[in-house]
Structures are given as structure tokens and as C-alpha cells.
Amino acid sequence: MLTRILAAVASLALAPAAVLPLVHTPSLAAHPAPAPAPALAPTPPMGWNSWNHFACDVNEQTIRETADAMVSSGMRDAGYRYVVIDDCWQVSRDGAGTLVADPQRFPHGIKALADYVHSKGLLFGIYTDAGTNTCQGRPGTLGHEVQDARTFAAWGVDYVKEDWCHARGLDAPTQYRKFRDALTHTGRPIILSLCEWGYNQPWDWAPKIGQLWRTTDDIEDKWGSMLSNLDQSAQHAAVAGPGHWNDPDMLEVGNGGMTDDEYRAHFSLWAVMAAPLIAGNDLRSMSDATRAILTNHEVIAVDQDSLGAQGILVSEGPPDLQVWAKALHDGSRAIVLFNRSDSSAKITASFHRAGLYGDSAMVHDLWSHRDLGTFGGSFATTVAPHAVVMIRARAAGAH
Numbered sequence: 001m002l003t004r005i006l007a008a009v010a011s012l013a014l015a016p017a018a019v020l021p022l023v024h025t026p027s028l029a030a031h032p033a034p035a036p037a038p039a040l041a042p043t044p045p046m047g048w049n050s051w052n053h054f055a056c057d058v059n060e061q062t063i064r065e066t067a068d069a070m071v072s073s074g075m076r077d078a079g080y081r082y083v084v085i086d087d088c089w090q091v092s093r094d095g096a097g098t099l100v101a102d103p104q105r106f107p108h109g110i111k112a113l114a115d116y117v118h119s120k121g122l123l124f125g126i127y128t129d130a131g132t133n134t135c136q137g138r139p140g141t142l143g144h145e146v147q148d149a150r151t152f153a154a155w156g157v158d159y160v161k162e163d164w165c166h167a168r169g170l171d172a173p174t175q176y177r178k179f180r181d182a183l184t185h186t187g188r189p190i191i192l193s194l195c196e197w198g199y200n201q202p203w204d205w206a207p208k209i210g211q212l213w214r215t216t217d218d219i220e221d222k223w224g225s226m227l228s229n230l231d232q233s234a235q236h237a238a239v240a241g242p243g244h245w246n247d248p249d250m251l252e253v254g255n256g257g258m259t260d261d262e263y264r265a266h267f268s269l270w271a272v273m274a275a276p277l278i279a280g281n282d283l284r285s286m287s288d289a290t291r292a293i294l295t296n297h298e299v300i301a302v303d304q305d306s307l308g309a310q311g312i313l314v315s316e317g318p319p320d321l322q323v324w325a326k327a328l329h330d331g332s333r334a335i336v337l338f339n340r341s342d343s344s345a346k347i348t349a350s351f352h353r354a355g356l357y358g359d360s361a362m363v364h365d366l367w368s369h370r371d372l373g374t375f376g377g378s379f380a381t382t383v384a385p386h387a388v389v390m391i392r393a394r395a396a397g398a399h
């Protein structure tokens, strides 16, 4: 019986809202639960979004060139899939109430753009807002949920980010569920990215509605902002898992406001948190260093690990010298030794604290891509200021 209850509780995390009452009924709990809909995001979504770099200055040329660059840079092969246009693509509604794209900036329309993105082996995303207007004052989806979902599906949209500006007085779970239902009824698999900035405790309800939900205010291309979003999103690690993810906001890697060490830290920490990896830089002109960060396949593998566990802070010795760890499907651990301070410092990661038992572990460095050897009990190294060392540790003798 206990096993059955545990199985029912475990299935809660993945079950669509419609089947939830079943697990409260003991007589029905004996029957197998209906198979959950295939998860749209079994691992954290990866892609690119226009906002962090371009803000309102979006047009179809930039989006096409970004799709091209995603392929030529190797990002598509590294796992990035979604090309998402954020706010400012829309200008009005037509006589039938259908959203209209800016005719100057998107002269060929959104459908043609989605087709182009798809022709590159990529997926296409767009932005709207649950309220009357978007954050930039463009038309919002309130009262047009079914119509906008149908429009997006007809255009070939695969991902919608739904914002929360001009939504005063509305109930967030109700509005997001309404739009999710409208998306579901189109029959097209479309990821729903909730963006209400963590204001309505989305970690308590969003996992049953969308695939990712923002946990914080907007990230800025600054060290302090990145740290703040990290610390806030880390509070909700327990609710992340296959199909539903905490979103500490899009990446700033390559936008110029941080050093490459800081960007490596940003990327490593997002990966250890199983955060969506949505690049936010100009892919057409990125430096080799930026491209190397965004396409580090060993760090991406940590983010995309099939277990889907969000890593946590496991120790902080002296303040600002932190160790984060994420359990991986094969029993190994990704470990980030994170120096938040302004000077170089030695950081020690205890294998036991990271969840590895046994006397020793084999250590592989995920930035230098080298095996570092077998270490007893812990791994210690000097970490530069505002930087990380990221390793994968496997209990010695484990396969």
C-alpha cells in the first residue's frame, strides 16, 4: 500500500490537472493512472530569445540571421532548439481580432518566419501577455486566449512566453490555465513559458500548467543581478523535474556586462540548477569565448541530464565560497565550486556533502575537459574571483 501511495504521489508531479482528483480516491488509486501527456520539456528547454540583447529592436531579418547563426555556430548541434521573438513584434488587432505583426519589421509575416526557422531544423517561439497589454504596451491576450492560441498554432509556433504586465486584479493560475487550455485545444504541442516573475508563488501551481515559470524579476547583464536570480531560484529546487522547470531568466552570456569568468560561472550555475538555457546575446557576432561557453557540451549535459534534478547549494564554508551539487542519472554528481568573493580562494567540495558515498571519487573537469584523477573524501582547488571550477565526480568503483 505504501508503495502505491508513493507511486501516486510521484505521479502527481507529472499528471495533468484534469486527472488530479483521481489520486485522492482510494478505490481508484488501485487502477493504473491514465498515461500522462508526453512531456513537452523532458529536459530544460534550450534556445534563444531576442529580449536581453535586442529589446524592442526586433525584425524578421535579425531573427532569420539568428537562426542561421544558431546553425553555423554549432549551437543547434549543442542542443539549442527554440528561436523566440520576445515583445514588440505585434502592433494591433485586425477587424476580426487577430493579432497583427508590425508590417515594417515583419513584412513577410510571422508564419513565413516560423517556416524559415523550421527549415533550419529549429523550433519557433513567440511572446504574448496574459493582461490587456504587453510590458511594452502592445496588445495582450486577455479575452483573446482561444483566438491567439489558434493564431499561434496556425503560424507554426512551438513555444509561447506569456508575460504578466497590465494584469492587475487577475488571478494568475486562472489566467495561465485558461491560455494553457487554449493551447492544448489547438492540438499542436506548444511549450508554455510563464513569466509572472515569481510574484504569485508559481512554484506552487505552475508545474501543473506550463513547462517553465520565471522565479525572479528580469535579469540584467550584471554580476549582482545574476547572483540575485541564482539565490532566488535556488529556493524552489524541490519542485523542478522532467516536464516542468524553474526559470531564473534568460542567459546574459556574451552581452558584455560581465567578464568571461563571470559568464562561465553564470552558465555553470544555470546548468547545475537545471535552468532553461535560453541564450540572450547576438549570435551573429559572438566572440570565440562566448561561443565556447554556450556550446560546452559537458556543462550542457549536466543541465540536460535525464534525471531532471535541480542542484542545490550543499555547503558554504567562509561566506561567498560555495559548493553546489546536482545529482545525475548515473549516480554521479555535477559539482560547482563557486567563488563569489573578490579574491582567489581555495574551495573544498566534500563528496559526502554532494551526495556521493564511499571513500573516494574520480573527478573530471567540465571546463578543461580533463580527468583530474581519484580523490579521497573531497576535492579542493583554488578558484579565481567571480569564477567557478565545475567537475563531475563519480564514486570510485561505480560505473
Ligand code: GLA
Pocket: 051, 086, 087, 134, 135, 136, 163, 195, 217, 218
Ligand atoms: C518583462 C519580462 C521580460 C521581457 C519584457 C518584454 O519585463 O519579464 O523578460 O519579456 O517584459 O517587455
